[in-house]
Amino acid sequence: MKSKYALRFVALGYLALLLGIPVALVFINAFQDGIGTAWNAVTTPEAQHAFWLTFIMVAVAVPLNTVFGVLCALAVVRQRFRGRALLNAMVDLPFAVSPVVVGLALLLVYGRRDGWIGPWLSEHGVQIIFSTPGMILATIFVSLPFVVREVIPVLREIGTEQEQAAATLGANGLQTFFRVTLPAIRWGVAYGVVLTIARALGEFGAVSVVSGKLSGRTETATLYVESRFQRFDETGAYAASVVLALLAFATLLAMNLIKPKEAQG
Amino acid sequence: MSIVVESVSKRFGDFVALNDVSLNVRDGSLTALLGPSGGGKSTLLRVIAGLEQPDSGRVLIGGEDATAKPPQRRDVGFVFQHYAAFKHMTVAKNVAFGLAIRKRPKDEIEERVNELLALVHLDGFAHRYPSQLSGGQRQRMALARALAVQPRVLLLDEPFGALDATVRKELRAWLRRLHDEVHVTTVFVTHDQEEAMEVAEQIVVLNHGDIEQVGSPRDLYEKPANEFVMRFVGPVSELSGRWIRPHDVEILTEPAGGTSEAQIDRIVHLGFEVRVELSLGDGESTWVQTTRAKVEELELAEGQIVWLRLEAEPVSV
Numbered sequence: 244m245k246s247k248y249a250l251r252f253v254a255l256g257y258l259a260l261l262l263g264i265p266v267a268l269v270f271i272n273a274f275q276d277g278i279g280t281a282w283n284a285v286t287t288p289e290a291q292h293a294f295w296l297t298f299i300m301v302a303v304a305v306p307l308n309t310v311f312g313v314l315c316a317l318a319v320v321r322q323r324f325r326g327r328a329l330l331n332a333m334v335d336l337p338f339a340v341s342p343v344v345v346g347l348a349l350l351l352v353y354g355r356r357d358g359w360i361g362p363w364l365s366e367h368g369v370q371i372i373f374s375t376p377g378m379i380l381a382t383i384f385v386s387l388p389f390v391v392r393e394v395i396p397v398l399r400e401i402g403t404e405q406e407q408a409a410a411t412l413g414a415n416g417l418q419t420f421f422r423v424t425l426p427a428i429r430w431g432v433a434y435g436v437v438l439t440i441a442r443a444l445g446e447f448g449a450v451s452v453v454s455g456k457l458s459g460r461t462e463t464a465t466l467y468v469e470s471r472f473q474r475f476d477e478t479g480a481y482a483a484s485v486v487l488a489l490l491a492f493a494t495l496l497a498m499n500l501i502k503p504k505e506a507q508g
Numbered sequence: 509m510s511i512v513v514e515s516v517s518k519r520f521g522d523f524v525a526l527n528d529v530s531l532n533v534r535d536g537s538l539t540a541l542l543g544p545s546g547g548g549k550s551t552l553l554r555v556i557a558g559l560e561q562p563d564s565g566r567v568l569i570g571g572e573d574a575t576a577k578p579p580q581r582r583d584v585g586f587v588f589q590h591y592a593a594f595k596h597m598t599v600a601k602n603v604a605f606g607l608a609i610r611k612r613p614k615d616e617i618e619e620r621v622n623e624l625l626a627l628v629h630l631d632g633f634a635h636r637y638p639s640q641l642s643g644g645q646r647q648r649m650a651l652a653r654a655l656a657v658q659p660r661v662l663l664l665d666e667p668f669g670a671l672d673a674t675v676r677k678e679l680r681a682w683l684r685r686l687h688d689e690v691h692v693t694t695v696f697v698t699h700d701q702e703e704a705m706e707v708a709e710q711i712v713v714l715n716h717g718d719i720e721q722v723g724s725p726r727d728l729y730e731k732p733a734n735e736f737v738m739r740f741v742g743p744v745s746e747l748s749g750r751w752i753r754p755h756d757v758e759i760l761t762e763p764a765g766g767t768s769e770a771q772i773d774r775i776v777h778l779g780f781e782v783r784v785e786l787s788l789g790d791g792e793s794t795w796v797q798t799t800r801a802k803v804e805e806l807e808l809a810e811g812q813i814v815w816l817r818l819e820a821e822p823v824s825v
């Protein structure tokens with residue numbers, strides 16, 4: 244009996260020390276000068292623009308990575324081709340590579356002066372680095388694996404019989420996908436989407452390198468928190484952090500609300 | 509619709525699943541593909557359905573070459589061993605799937621679904637989910653789903669293989685009756701000879717990718733083409749170097765012409781049937797299938813010396 248409580252104590256204590264207390268302190272610090280001050284700090288034009296930019300990152304990266312993630316998982320699980328193992332391994336690259344390296348890699352490709360295709364793009368009036376497209380690319384890169392990784396095991400588990408049954412009943416490939424496969428993997432996709440949103444909301448390193456950190460122009464919410472903090476505007480930094488944390492909580496909560504009882508575990 | 513399989517071969521890597529197999533299935537018949545696992549019977553069924561592409565050979569359904577057609581254009585109903593129920597749909601939606609794909613009007617779909625649920629005795633289960641059904645109910649739902657689109661042929665892959673013995677027996681009898689009602693050309697795969705004998709009009713015995721014999725249950729039992737078929741479709745015993753059916757041997761308590769002397773080792777009572785195990789003079793052993801009444805009449809006992817005689821026209825190979 245005692246070991247049972249010891250296990251709970253260790254698990255809860257670990258979470259409290261490393262997660263609960265620090266996050267709680269962020270909330271306390273944000274509101275120490277009152278709710279009004281905190282509110283004002285996150286409604287300045289710079290702050291609003293930063294949140295808007297973060298919203299754009301999420302709005303572009305999440306749908307793209309969802310569609311790509313499902314297609315990629317289908318290719319890995321349902322097809323046999325040369326390079327399948329390589330594709331499977333490549334998907335994990337964003338997990339393994341530090342976001343800073345991702346940022347630098349994007350500079351090497353799209354840098355305006357000496358990038359690989361950056362100068363050519365620049366001549367044609369397309370600016371990637373120090374602008375929104377580059378930041379979107381960085382966000383897509385770092386949040387790419389989540390949907391793929393969540394969907395692959397679910398696809399393996401459901402097997403191919405339901406799809407074959409649909410085929411014998413007259414469904415073509417698209418009908419089978421939308422009526423049978425997608426509903427069967429929907430919770431895997433949903434969980435992948437939630438993780439992708441959380442990752443895209445919180446991305447700092449890669450975006451930081453390619454953004455140029457121009458306040459009010461290329462500053463996302465996380466970059467805004469950093470710049471406020473470096474300018475000794477602690478209330479501004481903590482208040483913006485609270486908004487980011489609340490957005491992440493809301494995402495997780497939304498998933499738990501839409502998830503049916505039997506899928507929870 | 510008739511099904512014709514012409515010289516179909518299929519390999520999976522080094523494994524030969526089907527080796528130049530040809531077969532005719534008559535329109536409206538009920539055929540069993542029987543054989544041990546790995547014998548090629550499921551592969552043959554899947555080739556007919558279009559779920560596997562043969563390496564060579566042709567498949568004709570209703571006289572029309574279907575080899576190049578994808579499964580969705582073959583008009584076949586397919587029932588899987590593990591049901592392949594659409595778990596996120598209700599029983600009614602499962603059954604309606606093929607009709608919904610064909611964009612039939614709503615009231616027609618509803619009517620047809622109700623009709624089919626009644627046929628498979630699942631009326632009242634329309635709004636349940638597959639997870640709320642027993643194995644036997646799920647398989648009947650799968651059957652209704654396959655029949656909903658009025659397929660030209662119905663293919664069942666070990667349909668009762670995942671069910672327990674009692675439900676299996678029930679569903680066998682029920683499939684037989686269903687076929688009498690619906691009359692769709694039906695082919696089912698089984699590794700259970702009793703199931704094949706009980707349900708099918710025609711049995712195709714497959715082993716190592718080859719067809720060993722095609723015939724009625726009685727043909728197979730009484731005129732097996734070879735030792736494999738003989739052993740697979742019924743019990744066998746050996747007497748004087750011949751493979752025989754153990755019920756084709758008569759036990760006598762006195763010697764007579766053409767008999768062999770033997771000693772009873774063991775008498776096993778299996779209800780009505782009794783299995784008598786014997787040793788022959790030359791160190792060989794055999795067994796005889798007889799009845800409880802016979803054993804009592806002859807007052808047989810373990811250790812007793814008896815004489816064995818083959819019946820007039822024994823089945824043997």
